[in-house]
Amino acid sequence: MTSVEPVRLCADYVLPGEGDGQLIASGVLDIDAGGRIAAVGAEAELGPHPNTRRIGGLLMPGLVNTHAHTPMTLVRSVGDGLALERWLKEAVWPLEAKMTPDDARCAMALGSAEMLLSGVTTSCEMYLFEEAVVDAVTATGGRLVITPGVIAALAANGDVEPRIDQIADFFTTHHNPDQRINVGFAPHSLYDLSPRQCAEIAARAQAVGALYHIHLDETEAERQQVMTTWGASATQLLADTGVLEGPVLAAHGVWLDETDRRLLAEAGAAVAHCPQSNLKLGSGIAQVGELLRAGVRVGLGTDGPASNDDLDLWEELKLAPLLARGTALDPAAMDATRALDLATRQAALALQLEGVGELKTGHWADVIRVDLDVPAFTPCVEENLLTQLTFAGSSRWVTDVWVAGRAVVADRTLQTIDVAELMVESQQRAERLAAA
Numbered sequence: 001m002t003s004v005e006p007v008r009l010c011a012d013y014v015l016p017g018e019g020d021g022q023l024i025a026s027g028v029l030d031i032d033a034g035g036r037i038a039a040v041g042a043e044a045e046l047g048p049h050p051n052t053r054r055i056g057g058l059l060m061p062g063l064v065n066t067h068a069h070t071p072m073t074l075v076r077s078v079g080d081g082l083a084l085e086r087w088l089k090e091a092v093w094p095l096e097a098k099m100t101p102d103d104a105r106c107a108m109a110l111g112s113a114e115m116l117l118s119g120v121t122t123s124c125e126m127y128l129f130e131e132a133v134v135d136a137v138t139a140t141g142g143r144l145v146i147t148p149g150v151i152a153a154l155a156a157n158g159d160v161e162p163r164i165d166q167i168a169d170f171f172t173t174h175h176n177p178d179q180r181i182n183v184g185f186a187p188h189s190l191y192d193l194s195p196r197q198c199a200e201i202a203a204r205a206q207a208v209g210a211l212y213h214i215h216l217d218e219t220e221a222e223r224q225q226v227m228t229t230w231g232a233s234a235t236q237l238l239a240d241t242g243v244l245e246g247p248v249l250a251a252h253g254v255w256l257d258e259t260d261r262r263l264l265a266e267a268g269a270a271v272a273h274c275p276q277s278n279l280k281l282g283s284g285i286a287q288v289g290e291l292l293r294a295g296v297r298v299g300l301g302t303d304g305p306a307s308n309d310d311l312d313l314w315e316e317l318k319l320a321p322l323l324a325r326g327t328a329l330d331p332a333a334m335d336a337t338r339a340l341d342l343a344t345r346q347a348a349l350a351l352q353l354e355g356v357g358e359l360k361t362g363h364w365a366d367v368i369r370v371d372l373d374v375p376a377f378t379p380c381v382e383e384n385l386l387t388q389l390t391f392a393g394s395s396r397w398v399t400d401v402w403v404a405g406r407a408v409v410a411d412r413t414l415q416t417i418d419v420a421e422l423m424v425e426s427q428q429r430a431e432r433l434a435a436a
Helices: 070-075 084-096 101-117 130-140 161-174 195-207 220-230 234-240 258-267 275-280 288-294 313-328 336-343 345-350 382-391 419-435
Strands: 007-010 027-031 037-042 052-054 058-061 063-068 120-127 143-150 181-183 212-216 248-252 270-273 297-300 367-370 398-403 406-410
Touching: 058 382, 063 248, 063 270, 063 297, 063 313, 063 345, 070 084, 070 101, 070 120, 070 130, 070 419, 084 220, 101 120, 101 130, 101 398, 101 406, 101 419, 120 130, 130 143, 130 161, 130 181, 143 161, 161 181, 161 195, 195 212, 195 234, 212 234, 220 234, 234 258, 248 258, 258 288, 270 288, 270 345, 275 313, 288 297, 288 313, 297 313, 297 336, 297 345, 313 336, 313 382, 336 345, 336 382
Parallel strands: 007 052, 063 120, 120 143, 143 181, 212 248, 248 270, 270 297
Antiparallel strands: 007 027, 027 037, 058 367, 367 398, 398 406
16 A cells, blocks of 8 residues: 555544444544555544644544445436336446447546545445446545345356356455455346355455445336246345355335345445435335334435436435435434444445544544535534534535545545546547447
8 A cells, every 4th residue: 555644634523424423623633654554543632643633523434335336437427317227228238338448437537536536435336347436436535345246147048157257256256345446246236136146246356355345126017027936035035045144235225125124234245325326226225214213224325326317425315314304204313423324434334444434543544524614504603513514515515535544535636536537538438438
């Protein structure tokens, strides 16, 4: 890992993000040369530091996006008004079939830039072109969980074994958390793959301790199709075939029932909650309150920019508690502290990431600064600040971002790549895809 300049950041408030909602007034965060947090606390309680920066505002953990298909930036907003199956087959997949590795590299870089500028320091990607995705995020300076997709519909005669071997080799070559790259396996779904194929992929993932990332019960039609074809729910099939014996991240989980939730909780599996995409596609509303009560770990995700249509996790952070309250008819169904936790600490735990999601001594310094000197945070009263952060927070108020201690965004400007140049290239590539 490239060394960084040790520094002490002094803010009006620090939110360590340990899940208890505690704020540190006049707080400081020390970053060491290895890009980790050396100390966090009240300035008055810590000794002097040779390199102090007084930046004001609020420091908090970087947001963690648990489920995305970020290279879909090149097909942003296509197919509006179509349900999931038609949206995929008629709008998205025909365009993605024309994409090249260079398209994916450009598209991933564009989306990574969008996320970093909004304070999302980590994203979990389910996509093809995994080499290009790694190249792009290495350049932008973000943290990446890349779970290369396994799709039977793209395999010759439905044989996915060569693709599984390819991902296993990719894991050996690229999995390196100290270099911000984590690798998992991503079978698309049980409406694309068979239970046997899903189990084979799980065995390979479990052998190396890798994350297993799968779409699960996103739509009612999907649930019914799986039950008709295989005679059980997708979650039951995953349990019966041993898939849940390793770390599992299930995307969406909109149509899970009580038994499914119990199985996931008992296995320690996690669900990526993507409320905005689920609403836009008319897929439904995941019962997050029921998931949490059952003991299922939940993290927030954006899904892809073709169905969201951006990568701004602040929108999910606001929408998740609003939907939880509205569906439960209970304004206390999810408070601001829980919502922020789902976007940071719990999201990192869902992705099996160590040293991410909290501002804690020894953890990676994945930190964002939120400007409090704006109308949306005026008046700024400490006892209300977390509620303001959840319901008035926005990517607009993120000014600075550090990933592993490196300042990748300074004064709202990305420091690693030329965003204007990337936008021009992305526009040209998207127009070529649309016209092909």
